[in-house]
Amino acid sequence: MSTERRRGRREPEPTEPSGQDLQQQQAHRRIERRALLQGALGVGGACAAAGWLSLAPAHWPLSLRDPDGEIGKPKPKISSLPEGGFVVPDAPSVADLGVAHGSQLRDMLRGALDALGGIGRFIQRGDVVVIKPNVAFERPAALGATTNPEVLTALIELVREAGAKEIRVADNPIESPESCFARSGIQAAAQAAGARLYLPNPTSFALLGTPGATWIERWPFFWAPFEGANKVIGVSPIKDHNLCRASMTTKNWYGLLGGRRNQFHQDIHGIIADLALMLRPTFVVLDATRVLFRSGPTGGSLGDVKPGHTVVVSRDSLAADAYGWDNLLERQGEALPAYFEKCAARKLGQPDWRKLTLREVNVG
Amino acid sequence: MLAPGVATRGEADQRNAGKSSPPEARVFVRDGLRSYRKRYDVREVYWGAGISAGLIAVVAWISYRGAHPDPSLMDISAALQAAPEGARPLERPAEPPSARTAPLGGVAHVSEPPTPGAAAGGTERGALPSGLSADGFTEGKLGAYSPDTLYIKIDGRAEFYESFGVQSLHAVTLEGPAGASVEIELYDLGESRNALGCYNGERPPGMDSTLENGSTFRFDRNAAFLARGRHYVRFVGSDESAAVLAEVRRLMELFRRELVGEELPWGFALFVEQLKLAPAQVGYLRENAFSFGFAHDVYKASLSPADSQEDMEAFVSVKADAAAAARAALQYQAAFRSQGVPAGQTADGLPLSKDEFLGSVSTATSSERWVIGVRGAPSVERLSQTLEQLRAGLRALPPAVLAKAVPSAEAGEAATAEEAAGAGRVGAEPEGAGRAPSSTAKTLEGEDQ
Numbered sequence: 001m002s003t004e005r006r007r008g009r010r011e012p013e014p015t016e017p018s019g020q021d022l023q024q025q026q027a028h029r030r031i032e033r034r035a036l037l038q039g040a041l042g043v044g045g046a047c048a049a050a051g052w053l054s055l056a057p058a059h060w061p062l063s064l065r066d067p068d069g070e071i072g073k074p075k076p077k078i079s080s081l082p083e084g085g086f087v088v089p090d091a092p093s094v095a096d097l098g099v100a101h102g103s104q105l106r107d108m109l110r111g112a113l114d115a116l117g118g119i120g121r122f123i124q125r126g127d128v129v130v131i132k133p134n135v136a137f138e139r140p141a142a143l144g145a146t147t148n149p150e151v152l153t154a155l156i157e158l159v160r161e162a163g164a165k166e167i168r169v170a171d172n173p174i175e176s177p178e179s180c181f182a183r184s185g186i187q188a189a190a191q192a193a194g195a196r197l198y199l200p201n202p203t204s205f206a207l208l209g210t211p212g213a214t215w216i217e218r219w220p221f222f223w224a225p226f227e228g229a230n231k232v233i234g235v236s237p238i239k240d241h242n243l244c245r246a247s248m249t250t251k252n253w254y255g256l257l258g259g260r261r262n263q264f265h266q267d268i269h270g271i272i273a274d275l276a277l278m279l280r281p282t283f284v285v286l287d288a289t290r291v292l293f294r295s296g297p298t299g300g301s302l303g304d305v306k307p308g309h310t311v312v313v314s315r316d317s318l319a320a321d322a323y324g325w326d327n328l329l330e331r332q333g334e335a336l337p338a339y340f341e342k343c344a345a346r347k348l349g350q351p352d353w354r355k356l357t358l359r360e361v362n363v364g
Numbered sequence: 365m366l367a368p369g370v371a372t373r374g375e376a377d378q379r380n381a382g383k384s385s386p387p388e389a390r391v392f393v394r395d396g397l398r399s400y401r402k403r404y405d406v407r408e409v410y411w412g413a414g415i416s417a418g419l420i421a422v423v424a425w426i427s428y429r430g431a432h433p434d435p436s437l438m439d440i441s442a443a444l445q446a447a448p449e450g451a452r453p454l455e456r457p458a459e460p461p462s463a464r465t466a467p468l469g470g471v472a473h474v475s476e477p478p479t480p481g482a483a484a485g486g487t488e489r490g491a492l493p494s495g496l497s498a499d500g501f502t503e504g505k506l507g508a509y510s511p512d513t514l515y516i517k518i519d520g521r522a523e524f525y526e527s528f529g530v531q532s533l534h535a536v537t538l539e540g541p542a543g544a545s546v547e548i549e550l551y552d553l554g555e556s557r558n559a560l561g562c563y564n565g566e567r568p569p570g571m572d573s574t575l576e577n578g579s580t581f582r583f584d585r586n587a588a589f590l591a592r593g594r595h596y597v598r599f600v601g602s603d604e605s606a607a608v609l610a611e612v613r614r615l616m617e618l619f620r621r622e623l624v625g626e627e628l629p630w631g632f633a634l635f636v637e638q639l640k641l642a643p644a645q646v647g648y649l650r651e652n653a654f655s656f657g658f659a660h661d662v663y664k665a666s667l668s669p670a671d672s673q674e675d676m677e678a679f680v681s682v683k684a685d686a687a688a689a690a691r692a693a694l695q696y697q698a699a700f701r702s703q704g705v706p707a708g709q710t711a712d713g714l715p716l717s718k719d720e721f722l723g724s725v726s727t728a729t730s731s732e733r734w735v736i737g738v739r740g741a742p743s744v745e746r747l748s749q750t751l752e753q754l755r756a757g758l759r760a761l762p763p764a765v766l767a768k769a770v771p772s773a774e775a776g777e778a779a780t781a782e783e784a785a786g787a788g789r790v791g792a793e794p795e796g797a798g799r800a801p802s803s804t805a806k807t808l809e810g811e812d813q
Contacts (some may be wrong), residue, residue: 138547139600140602142603143586175507179505243520263520291798297519297521304568
């Protein structure tokens with residue numbers, strides 16, 4: 001080894017280079033220089049590219065920098081409801097609020113809808129209609145905490161008469177949806193009337209984008225019933241509410257939210273204003289056949305419920321709610337809950353129902 | 365060991381040395397150790413190809429997984445629907461009468477929804493008595509809820525119970541014949557004053573209560589309500605049928621017998637036993653009394669008939685010592701001023717605040733470690749008279765009751781019962797809190813609603 005290395009290091013005998021040797025030497029130098037330059041350029045370029053990719057600020061083109069890992073996260077799909085909601089065009093010479101009093105629910109509902117131009121104005125043949133009742137609690141309907149199933153039945157029948165291809169009934173009670181739908185009578189009513197019932201499960205939610213919303217700009221939404229739907233109707237009871245003072249048609253959309261939605265109670269009026277922004281319905285029905293006038297929203301005693309014998313229909317849920325506040329909860333003179341002002345500031349309704357056209361009918 | 369065709373460095377040098385080529389002007393390797401390999405070992409090629417293929421496979425796999433992420437990573441709604449950390453076990457709901465047996469033709473998505481904390485078997489009964497099933501009613505679904513999960517059961521109403529320091533809710537439904545049912549909600553509020561405060565907070569105005577053997581209760585059509593010890597119980601019947609009402613009454617008796625009772629909280633003892641007010645007139649506000657953020661641990665009594673336009677209330681709160689009570693009284697006075705306008709003083713020098721719209725007057729003062737006050741009095745005379753009755757009632761409280769009169773732990777004014785009892789006797793008023801001499805304790809009985 002050592003001999004070999006010494007031999008390997010031995011300098012060759014100096015000889016006088018010939019002309020041919022010199023030419024070869026020059027050619028060899030050119031080749032070496034070119035190779036060096038090419039190599040240097042290659043290595044330099046690779047280093048520069050690697051530096052750019054790894055060190056350039058995240059917003060620069062081709063930058064792979066991801067200091068907080070956000071860029072590398074999978075991007076969930078953001079669903080969105082139709083722009084402009086599910087509203088139908090304005091129609092002149094019809095009322096904005098249809099109010100019907102009586103005891104024959106189907107006739108009452110038809111009368112209130114006729115005041116707005118009839119069910120045919122809202123539902124056309126082939127429509128896929130989502131109806132959102134309030135099924136929030138496992139209570140019998142008589143206790144006023146949930147939508148009256150008889151009102152739901154009448155509504156389904158009218159929508160079917162108008163030619164709807166499919167009618168879906170959906171709500172997302174937090175606790176035990178099956179029990180809530182069963183105990184409230186909504187399940188039996190919906191199925192008997194031929195509607196399709198949608199109960200929530202974890203796969204039926206999607207992340208919904210609501211541009212401009214304060215709290216729910218992106219939030220899990222009970223999406224499954226809305227796939228392919230082109231009309232949405234809310235039918236909600238009228239209730240006292242421990243936090244927002246009154247739960248009516250606008251608050252009703254809260255039942256479509258998933259996730260830890262109870263945290264929104266910290267700004268209950270703000271979230272209701274977001275709900276009005278999130279969902280612009282075809283029309284709403286304020287079910288005031290019973291009025292839970294205290295101990296809401298859960299109630300419990302029949303002493304907390306009084307008969308209302310009224311249904312209110314409107315395209316403007318804020319107006320319907322304001323009418324209910326004044327005339328059905330009988331709180332006229334008291335200031336409206338703050339969410340009315342917040343919704344009005346976003347031009348999502350008219351809280352002064354007296355400025356609108358109201359048509360009132362007595363049926364049966 | 366070298367592969368065939370691979371020259372050693374020495375052999376390469378020997379070959380180079382034997383040639384008559386000019387010396388190489390090498391740039392990096394000048395010492396002649398550089399070896400030139402004319403051929404490559406085929407196994408090296410295989411290894412290289414294998415490693416390259418492996419690397420390409422890794423890159424391809426990463427690219428594919430990046431383009432097709434695990435759906436569970438995307439399932440935000442499922443994650444958000446999960447129980448919050450610390451959620452206590454809940455029941456797994458029993459099959460409702462018709463949910464599972466209903467024809468599925470009309471049901472699109474029937475599956476077990478997330479019920480955070482669901483636990484099998486109903487082992488978590490809390491203070492629920494055993495043997496609830498009787499007379500054709502059988503015990504059905506049972507649920508236990510912590511303050512963190514209360515909203516699952518009573519979303520929108522949970523905050524009311526939280527304001528009284530609810531510690532747990534146990535709920536069970538008794539299924540009866542023909543779809544009848546009675547739901548029992550048993551709230552553990554930690555202390556009897558919270559239970560009574562909750563009970564009275566849900567009592568409709570004008571509705572009487574019965575106080576009997578440590579239980580305060582009432583019946584209201586299909587429902588009944590009970591405060592006993594640290595518990596508040598709601599019995600909600602599905603209707604007013606005879607069977608349901610009988611079941612509600614049976615359950616009321618059972619719970620009155622089985623739940624542990626306690627003596628009345630000192631504030632109730634003051635208003636009910638000393639000042640002879642009806643139990644239904646007395647309430648307890650654990651926090652945010654009269655919408656004053658600083659006002660907590662306050663007993664109040666409504667002194668106006670339910671059907672009147674008046675809304676007069678007397679209130680009392682206990683503090684750790686006289687200095688704390690004097691400070692609190694000043695806070696109340698300032699708070700009343702902020703809601704009205706100054707309206708002079710009482711005969712004994714207490715500042716009055718007048719409601720601009722109702723014309724009623726309010727004030728507060730301290731007496732030893734007590735803060736006492738009147739809110740919404742229709743006249744200064746009624747206010748002064750009521751304050752004097754409060755002072756007299758406090759003086760007449762038995763030592764055993766005084767010993768129990770300590771600030772709530774939540775108020776951060778912990779004082780031992782012994783200290784409280786020692787300072788509890790009503791004596792001289794604090795400086796500036798003028799007090800008229802009083803002899804006997806007049807009762808407020810005549811103003812019962």
